[in-house]
Amino acid sequence: MKLRKSAWLLLVLTLAMSMFLAACGGDSTTEEPAGGNEGTEETDAPTGEPQVGGDIIVGSIGEPTLFNPLYSTDTASSDIEGFIYNGLVGGDTKFDPVNSLAEDVQMSEDGLTFTVKLRQDVTFHDGEPFNADDVVFTYNIPLNPDYAGERGSQFETLESVEKVDDYTVVFNLKQVDATFHSIGLSYGILPEHILADVPVGDLGEHEFNTKSPVGTGPFKFDTWADGEYVKVVANEDYFEGRPYLDSITYKVVPDQNSLLAQFQAGDVDFIEVPGTDLETVQSFPGIQIESGLGLSYTYLGFNMQQERFQSKEVRQALTHAINREEIVQAVMNGDGEVAHVPESPLSWAYNDEVPTFGYDPEKAKELLAAAGWTDTDGDGILDKDGEKFSFSIKTNQGNKIREDIVVVLQQQLKEVGIEATPEIVEWSAYIEQISAPNWDYDALVLGWSMSTFPDQYDIFHSSQAAEGLNFVWYKNEEADKLMEEAKQILDRDEYKAIYGDIYKILAEDQAYTFLYYPNVHRAMPENLEGYEFHAKSEFYNIHKWWFNQQ
């Protein structure tokens, strides 16, 4: 199971850059539908039977914090939780939920009750059988008023969880929740027999999370050498069969430079390669690279509390003034795609029939003039009512691509008479400045990692402006209404249709200037077989990976 949650600091500090909003929990695994293997070296078709054995060392810049899916929020911890725990459901290549610990999931007609039949052949790493008690126990944690973890919004719609018999559980919802099946049911199941006596208020700080996590997953926790690595070893009794690899060592490396050096020297076997280093890595011998579109986007947002950004024509003009294609080509070496909506082209909900605003500085000037912005004093900068069109664009320090982007934006906007000043701020300070209740910025460059199940409520609904993540203060009544309605829709086609409309509105309004979708690249040894590229999950189906040792 794979929880790709919000980015963390370390990641950002170094290089990884995207601020990952991950509305998605759990196993939501997005498999890239086509063209997954754009790597420079062809992946050999598996030759012969998978072989058991081998250790893989995975390099990561982030250090994990704790291994309990209900309490951790960082990517490194989620990665390791994915080795140790399973959810009731996982995700398949088309974003559809597939059963993992569940044998069968039935939703009632009204969408308010989920009846889940559990597999009977599953045991925890300590040999105890897994059953309904564990599921009831796990889901009652976030429902408990003493729960002090940071996961919670996903369980807001959950009313209660009941055990019917040893292998059947019923989930009762307060209201219809389109995301419940694929995301709500994907959280890792904790062992009741170990944690039952721990008060919920203390669970977040319990030793279990750091010293002896026990799950049902393909790998068992072995060692955590603080500051160095976390090692997990094959679970011989895994219900889908023993993983082929003997162990995974998740090695913590200080920064991107070390990561590359260690990969080149063979001290680390598997890394995610930023686009800027792709050429370097391609020249290393004995490796293969798997590439594809990542499930995230980068945007330029304007603070709509400021009057000048409130008009959608002005925002459209700003987008017209920005050459996004050039940004992708020049800053990112063409390693991405221009974005128009807050949805990945990989998603079933993607709708590209939306108004687009290509690079057109003349059009931008016209629109700005129509909005009253003209250069009256001849200094080359537009003004209106004595106020100059001049503002700063903030972004976070350490993200080379974003730092370059703000400089390019400065040049491009200057051509239409807008003065934009780059401002680079350290991550933690940056987040504090831009978000509620400070909103101390004019414009910003940031990124979101996308959910495998589209839900834009948290980011674009007007109710989320005052304290939520809608820190650009985007407000549109019609969009609000549609986002609320969508929450009640269970039929996927209807959901897609309504989200198609939402994306049209967001694009027309230019809620953000959507900049681009980046590609992701993962480098690994040439003889690693069974790897499937997955936009969201680096370690998708890791129990099926094996080394061709011939």
Added chain:
Amino acid sequence: MASYIIRRILMAIPLLIGITIISFAIVKMAPGGPTALMMDPNIKPENREKFIQKYGLDQPVHVQYVKWLGNMAQGDFGTSLVRKGTPVSEMIANRLPNTLLLMVVSTLLAVIISIPFGILSATKPYSKLDYSVTITSFLGLATPNFWLGLILIMFLSVNLGWFPTGGTHTLNAPFSLWDRIHHLILPALVLATADMAGLTRYTRTSMLEVIRQDYMRTARAKGFRETKVIYKHGLRNGLIPVITIFGLMLPTFIGGSVIVEQVFAWPGIGKLFFDSAFQRDYPVIMALTVISAVFVVIGNLIADILYAVFDPRIEY
């Protein structure tokens, strides 16, 4: 002597309290906070509030300070805000041996290499040897640690494969002493470089001064061999100022290793400090600051005591 030491320790207490007040204030004034990590739609604002309340981050700074000081006086550094529930003392204890090892080895390396060169340099001033030692040590002083580290990794580890690129041992391999040493060589060497340069210069200057002293001339006049003059009479006096430097090097245990630990992925407290600062893990930052401050005070104390031991002219 004993009363002097006690007096010094007592004097250190207000100093340490002052340091904690200033560092606490600075850490709290830094923009951002531990909740910056919680930028995720799955995290409700109420949960962020709960977190802030649970760890008392909503209280006035002076209340937080007094509470923290009280706990610390009882030896409790609190628990990490990032790695929830993990005692800070445990995190530091996990990392400290690595840093100590690195520090001890690099200091020894620096001493073994630089003191003889400093003496040689001083006994033959303005010779070819002296000039080459001088130039080398200035180069060592001027070379940034991280740059040297990266260059060594690039050539010796990546290109030639002679050394590992980082870490303390080879993963997935059985324990081997040689393997540990192998991993230690490059970071210790890089860390020693800066110390070496300084130590060589100090030794040279100090010895040079001693050599010109009257008692040295007297010793020579008595007919002692030159080596005996230098190593018996000269060295003892010449090394007194150098010994002081050791005391002053102690505080760099935390600060000095930050960069090298970063470059060589060495899991010590320097790296812990670096990471905690960026994550605004207040309890860890404060604990390490206090430990650093204690090191500074102890370092100075040790320097003074050593001075007293080696220099009988000093009385208390």
